[in-house]
Amino acid sequence: xxxxxxxxxxxxxxxxxxxxxxxxxxxxxxxxxxxxxxxxxxxxxxxxxxxxxxxxxxxxxxxxxxxxxxxxxxxxxxxxxxxxxxxxxxxxxxxxxxxxxxxxxxxxxxx
Amino acid sequence: xxxxxxxxxxxxxxxxxxxxxxxxxxxxxxxxxxxxxxxxxxxxxxxxxxxxxxxxxxxxxxxxxxxxxxxxxxxxxxxxxxxxxxxxxxxxxxxxxxxxxxxxxxxxxxxxxxxx
Numbered sequence: 001x002x003x004x005x006x007x008x009x010x011x012x013x014x015x016x017x018x019x020x021x022x023x024x025x026x027x028x029x030x031x032x033x034x035x036x037x038x039x040x041x042x043x044x045x046x047x048x049x050x051x052x053x054x055x056x057x058x059x060x061x062x063x064x065x066x067x068x069x070x071x072x073x074x075x076x077x078x079x080x081x082x083x084x085x086x087x088x089x090x091x092x093x094x095x096x097x098x099x100x101x102x103x104x105x106x107x108x109x110x111x
Numbered sequence: 112x113x114x115x116x117x118x119x120x121x122x123x124x125x126x127x128x129x130x131x132x133x134x135x136x137x138x139x140x141x142x143x144x145x146x147x148x149x150x151x152x153x154x155x156x157x158x159x160x161x162x163x164x165x166x167x168x169x170x171x172x173x174x175x176x177x178x179x180x181x182x183x184x185x186x187x188x189x190x191x192x193x194x195x196x197x198x199x200x201x202x203x204x205x206x207x208x209x210x211x212x213x214x215x216x217x218x219x220x221x222x223x224x225x226x227x
Contacts, residue, residue, distance in 0.1 A: 009151070033215070042115070042201050042218025043154075088153060099216070101146075101153040 003027055004089055006102035014110050016078055021105045023072045023089035030094045032065055032072045037086040037104075079109045114138075115219040117202055123225045130189040132222050134202030141207025143185035144216065145169075145177060148199040160185055161207055192226045199223050 007022045023032070031050040035043035047056050049065035049072065056063045060083075062075040072091075076083055089102045118133035136143065142161050146154040146169075156169030158177040166177050174196060178186045185204075189196055200223075203216040 004153075006153075040120075041220050042203070043216075044218070045215045048215065090154075099156070101155075103151055103153040 003093070003100045004091055004102035006087075006089060006105050008105060009103060010106050010108075012108040012110065013079060015080060019076050019079055019107070021074045021087055021107070023074075023091075023102050025070050025091065027091075028069050028094050029091035030069070032069075032089060032091040033099075034063055034072070034074055035088040035090060037088060038084075043086075043088055076107075079107075081109045081111050083107060084109050115202055115204055115217050117200075117219040117222050119222050120220060121223050121225075123227065124189075124192050125227055126193060128189075128192050128226075130192050130224065130226075132187040132189075132200055132202075132224070134185045134187070134204075134219055135183055136185075136202075136204040136217070137183065138204060138217065139182065140204035140217075141182075142205045142214075143179065144203040144205075145175075145185065145187045146201045146203065147171070148201055148221070154201065157187065192224075194226050197224060197226045 005024050033048045034046045036046055037043040047063045052067045052069045054065045060077045064073050087105045090099050092099055115136045124130050144159040145157045148154050155171050157171055157175050158166055158169050160166045160179040163179055163182050176188045199221050201221045202219040205214040205216045
């Protein structure tokens, strides 16, 4: 059973479109991170959110942490081919010395 | 420029062989981690270490062991490789402390291991 469920697992859209990726759990997280991984490389941190309801923006990327700290979303506006990659959410479960990862969302932006 | 390096990008081993995967970080980080990454399963934690000579089991430690003799180096050992250990192996490091898992993890490029 996956503690963090990401959806969709695959997404292929045209350049210029908007998209949202979701990361859901029944567990409460003390913090949640989003990483992007490109082929042949390790994941690279995009953002960390720690407060319920928190919204962070990174250029065209908007990250939100749910009020109950059980879910998160990543919204990309006007997607570009450079956004192509595997997006991973990862959370620290309250009371546990552990970082758990979602399965990932493989995003392809077509020119 | 911070760096986590892994000894090999690609490795092919035979069933039953002993396999060593090496990871080195140059950031003086206390925490180091070994994950395996499989399609549809994300990253799963094998072992982690929060100090020299210290190690803790992750979610899937069976069939693996680790060694951390120096702060900058964390080794993953497959005592007797099996085909179900064919995977991408990722090493990571982060700052330590009681909330060490909330800190950014810096990953190496990964080692794609194939066991035949």
